[in-house]
Structure formats: C-alpha cells, structure tokens
Amino acid sequence: MNLAKFMLILLLTIALAYPAAAADGEGKGKANDFRDKIFETHKERAMKWVESCYRWAERLEEKVRASNIGDEAKNRIQARIENMKGEIGEMRSKIENAKNYSELRDAMREIRTLWIELSKQMRLIAYEHFVIQMEKIIEKLEELADRFESHGLDVSSFRDAIDEASDALEGVKAKLGDGTVKYSDIANLRQKVMNAFEESKKLAREYRPKLSDGIVMANVSGSFKLNGTVMALIKGNGTVNVEPTGAKIKESKGKENVIEALVVRGKVNVTGEGDFKIIAHGNGTLTMNGNGSYTYKQCMNQKFVNGTFSDGFTINFGFGC
Amino acid sequence: MKQLAIFLILSILFLGCSAPPSEKTTPPKITPTTPTPTATPIPTPPSIESELGIEDIQKELEELEKLLSELQELENITFEI
Numbered sequence: 001m002n003l004a005k006f007m008l009i010l011l012l013t014i015a016l017a018y019p020a021a022a023a024d025g026e027g028k029g030k031a032n033d034f035r036d037k038i039f040e041t042h043k044e045r046a047m048k049w050v051e052s053c054y055r056w057a058e059r060l061e062e063k064v065r066a067s068n069i070g071d072e073a074k075n076r077i078q079a080r081i082e083n084m085k086g087e088i089g090e091m092r093s094k095i096e097n098a099k100n101y102s103e104l105r106d107a108m109r110e111i112r113t114l115w116i117e118l119s120k121q122m123r124l125i126a127y128e129h130f131v132i133q134m135e136k137i138i139e140k141l142e143e144l145a146d147r148f149e150s151h152g153l154d155v156s157s158f159r160d161a162i163d164e165a166s167d168a169l170e171g172v173k174a175k176l177g178d179g180t181v182k183y184s185d186i187a188n189l190r191q192k193v194m195n196a197f198e199e200s201k202k203l204a205r206e207y208r209p210k211l212s213d214g215i216v217m218a219n220v221s222g223s224f225k226l227n228g229t230v231m232a233l234i235k236g237n238g239t240v241n242v243e244p245t246g247a248k249i250k251e252s253k254g255k256e257n258v259i260e261a262l263v264v265r266g267k268v269n270v271t272g273e274g275d276f277k278i279i280a281h282g283n284g285t286l287t288m289n290g291n292g293s294y295t296y297k298q299c300m301n302q303k304f305v306n307g308t309f310s311d312g313f314t315i316n317f318g319f320g321c
Numbered sequence: 322m323k324q325l326a327i328f329l330i331l332s333i334l335f336l337g338c339s340a341p342p343s344e345k346t347t348p349p350k351i352t353p354t355t356p357t358p359t360a361t362p363i364p365t366p367p368s369i370e371s372e373l374g375i376e377d378i379q380k381e382l383e384e385l386e387k388l389l390s391e392l393q394e395l396e397n398i399t400f401e402i
Contacts, residue, residue, distance in 0.1 A: 042402045049398050056391055063384070105402050112400040119396055126392050130385055137378055144373060186389065190382075197378060204375055 039101040046108065050092045053122075057085050060126065069132050080125050087118050127181055131172055134193055138165050141196050147217070148203045150233035150279035152249070152265060158203055161196035168192040209281050214298045214317025217279045222290015226270040228318070230282035234262040238274010283318030 061081045064074060091111045098104035141162050149155045168189040175181035209215065218224075226232060234240055237258050242248055250263035257274065264270060280286065288294075289312040295304050299321035307313075370376055 038402075046402075049395070052391075053395055056388075056395060060388065063388070101402075108400045108402055115398070115400070122392060122395075126388060130389065133381060133385055137381060140374055140378060144375075147373070183389075183393075190386070194382065197382065200373075200378075201370075201375060204370055204373055207369060207373070 035101045039104055042101075042108075043095060043098060043104055046095045046104070046111075047092070050088060050095060054085065054088045054092070057081055057088060057122070060129065061085075064129060067129075067133065068136075073128075073132060077125060077128060080121065084118065084121055084125065087114060090114070091118075123183075124176070124179070124181075127172075127176060127186055130186060131169065131176060131189070134165075134169055134189060137193055138162060138169060138196070141165070141193075141200055144200050144203075146233055146235065146277065146279055148200075148207055149250075149261060149263060150231065151207055151209060151281055152231050152263065153203055153206055155203065158196065158199040161192070161199045165189070165192040165196045209300050211300050212283075212318065212321045213281050213300055214283065214296065214319070214321065215279075215281050215300065216286050216294065216296040216315050216317045217277075218286060218288060218292060218294040218296075218315070219275075219277050220288040220290055220292035221275045222288065222292070222312075223273045224271070224276060224278060224289070225287045226278065226280060226284060227268065228280075228282060228284020229267045230280045230284045231265045232263070232268075232270070232278065232280035232282075234264070234270065234272065234276055234278050235259055236272075236274055236276035238272055238276060240270065240272040240274075240276075243269045280317070285314060285316050287314045288312060 061078060064077050064081065067074070091114055094107040094110055095104070098107045141158075145155045145158050145162060148158070169192075172181055172185050172189050175185055226234075237256075239257060240259060240262060242262070242264055244266075247264045247266045247268040248262065249265050250261060252260040252262070254260050259276075278286065288309065291308075291310045292313075293306070293308045294313060294315060295306045296315050296317055297304050298317050298319070301321075
C-alpha cells in the first residue's frame with residue numbers, strides 16, 4: 001500500500017515537473033533568440049557609431065590639411081589625428097571580433113575605458129583647430145574694421161565687439177595650454193566672434209564705395225606720399241604730415257609715434273615716414289619708398305592686384321574708371 | 322516586233338541608269354539667314370559681401386559649428402548593452 005502511494009506520488013511529481021521543465025527549456029531558447037537579435041542590433045549600432053567617429057576624424061584631418069595654419073601646428077595636429085584614428089581602428093576591431101552578446105558587452109566595456117581618454121583627445125584637437133580658425137577670423141574682422149573706417153564709417157561698436165572676441169580668444173588659448181578648456185569656454189568664444197561678425201555684416205550694408213573710385217591697401221616700411229581726392233585710414237608707427245590739416249576727420253595716437261588711427265577725407269597731400277598701413281578709397285596716387293606689400297583695384301568693379309616691393313612702388317587708383 | 326521590244330526595254334534601262342538622281346540635280350537650297358545677335362555674357366562683379374570676405378567667414382563659422390556639434394553627438398554614446 002505504501003509502495004502504491006509512493007508510486008502515485010512519484011508519477012504525480014513527474015507529471016507536474018515535466019511540463020514545467022519543458023516550458024523552462026523553451027523559455028531559455030526564446031531568451032537566446034532574443035539575445036541574438038539584440039546582439040545584432042547593438043553590434044550594428046556600435047559599428048555605425050565607430051564609423052562616424054572615424055569619418056569625423058577624417059573630416060577634421062582634411063580641414064586641418066586645407067587650412068592655412070603654420071606647418072608646425074599643422075603637423076602637430078595631424079600627428080594627433082593619426083594617433084586618434086589608430087585608436088578608433090582598435091575600437092572597431094573589438095566590435096567586429098565580438099561573436100555574441102557577451103563578447104560584445106565585454107568589448108563595449110573595454111571601449112568605454114578607451115573612449116574616456118580618446119574623447120578628451122578629440123575635444124582638445126577640435127578645440128585647438130577651432131581656436132586657430134577663430135584667430136584667423138578675428139584677424140579678418142580687424143582688417144574689415146580698418147577698411148570700413150577708411151571709408152568713413154563709424155566702427156566703434158564693431159571694434160568693441162572685436163576686442164571682446166579677442167579677450168575671449170586669449171582666455172581660451174590660456175586654458176587650452178593648461179588643458180582646462182571646457183565646451184562652455186568654446187561656446188562663449190564662438191558667441192563673441194558671432195557678435196563681432198554680425199556687426200561686420202551691418203557695416204557691410206553701409207559700405208558702398210562709388211564705382212568711379214579705386215581702392216588701395218598697402219603696408220610700407222619706409223616713406224610714403226598719398227595725394228588726390230580720397231578717404232583714407234593710416235595706422236602705424238612714425239611721423240605723418242597731412243595738408244590741409246582740416247582734412248583730418250579722426251586722429252587717435254598711442255605712445256610716442258604710434259598712430260592708432262588717422263582718417264583723412266577730401267583733397268589731401270599726406271606724407272609719412274615709418275611703418276604704416278594705408279587704406280585709401282577715391283582718386284589718387286600712392287607712392288611708397290622702402291619695402292612692403294600692396295593690394296589695389298584701380299576701379300571698384302575690377303579685380304584686386306597684389307604684390308610686394310623692396311625698393312619703391314607707385315599706384316594710381318580711381319583714374320579713368 | 323521582238324527586236325523593237327528589246328530595243329525599248331534597253332532604252333528604258335539606259336535612260337533610267339544614266340539619268341542622275343533627282344537629289345543631285347537640284348542644288349541645295351540655300352536660304353539666306355540673317356545673323357542673330359548672340360548675347361555675350363557680361364562678367365558680373367562679385368557682390369560687396371563676397372569681395373569683403375563676409376561669405377567666406379560665414380561658411381567657415383558654419384563648418385566649425387557643424388564639426389563641434391557632431392563631436393557632441395558622438396559623445397552622447399551609451400556603452401551599456
């Protein structure tokens with residue numbers, strides 16, 4: 001009787017346990033299928049991400065190669081990008097070699113450790129490139145300010161905005177040097193440069209030289225003579241004489257012989273000795289002795305002509321337009 | 322009669338072969354054409370903004386912005402799977 005009871009209990013236990021075990025096995029199989037599916041999805045996503053990282057590095061490299069920064073900076077940045085690409089390649093191999101969900105999970109853990117350092121490098125390289133380009137843009141904006149001022153426009157707001165951008169640039173450069181630069185510093189610099197750029201766009205709408213005018217922009221180390229009916233800006237270090245003196249519409253002097261900005265308008269005869277930047281619109285002649293460089297258009301609707309000189313050079317502008 | 326028929330056939334064949342094709346006989350029709358004036362493109366001077374380099378600065382700023390925003394997107398990766 002006891003044996004019969006025992007057998008009955010055993011049979012009942014087997015009957016109850018078998019479907020549960022079967023269901024458990026089926027569940028594990030389903031779980032494995034699910035893991036395989038998400039493994040493929042995650043691997044694909046990780047590969048896309050790593051490819052994006054690589055393409056980003058390549059684009060940055062291309063931009064650095066095409067930029068007109070100095071060779072020393074260019075080589076330094078390019079070497080760092082090469083190193084960065086190598087590390088991205090290493091991350092790509094880890095993802096590619098993962099055969100299943102567990103291996104991919106382990107690979108991603110290793111990549112996370114690599115990425116902490118690599119993303120710092122990427123940021124620093126991008127920021128360095130950004131700062132170099134911003135410096136160049138600020139230089140261009142300063143040239144534009146000179147050009148607008150030489151045409152008699154009020155550039156005070158524009159110059160203030162450029163000064164703010166220059167200050168922000170110096171701050172970022174210092175932080176870049178000691179490795180403490182943050183995205184917020186970069187964003188602040190960008191905003192300051194954008195503000196200055198917006199000012200330049202406003203002035204560009206006011207800057208409408210006459211088609212009958214010519215324009216000359218020159219740097220001279222030596223002496224110069226400018227005469228004619230012009231609107232001009234002279235900056236530099238040296239002595240300048242303007243006749244008639246009433247033609248001066250702005251004169252800003254620095255220490256000793258530094259001329260921060262001298263703007264003249266009308267029929268003038270200006271002579272100077274020293275190192276100068278001269279920008280003039282109108283009809284006139286600029287004679288330079290010494291050495292320097294020049295860019296000019298005889299008429300506004302023509303193309304610029306550039307050149308350098310090491311002895312002397314005379315430019316007639318605006319005549320016959 | 323037979324000879325006449327042969328003569329006529331040969332004559333028709335001879336005339337048919339020796340006659341120049343009608344296209345050759347008619348000279349090409351030359352219609353006097355009046356020369357139409359072609360407008361020569363006048364080079365347009367670059368806009369002031371372009372000449373001042375404003376457009377180049379704008380482009381450079383946009384490219385830098387794009388490069389930084391893409392880097393931020395890359396940094397948003399999650400490694401937990």
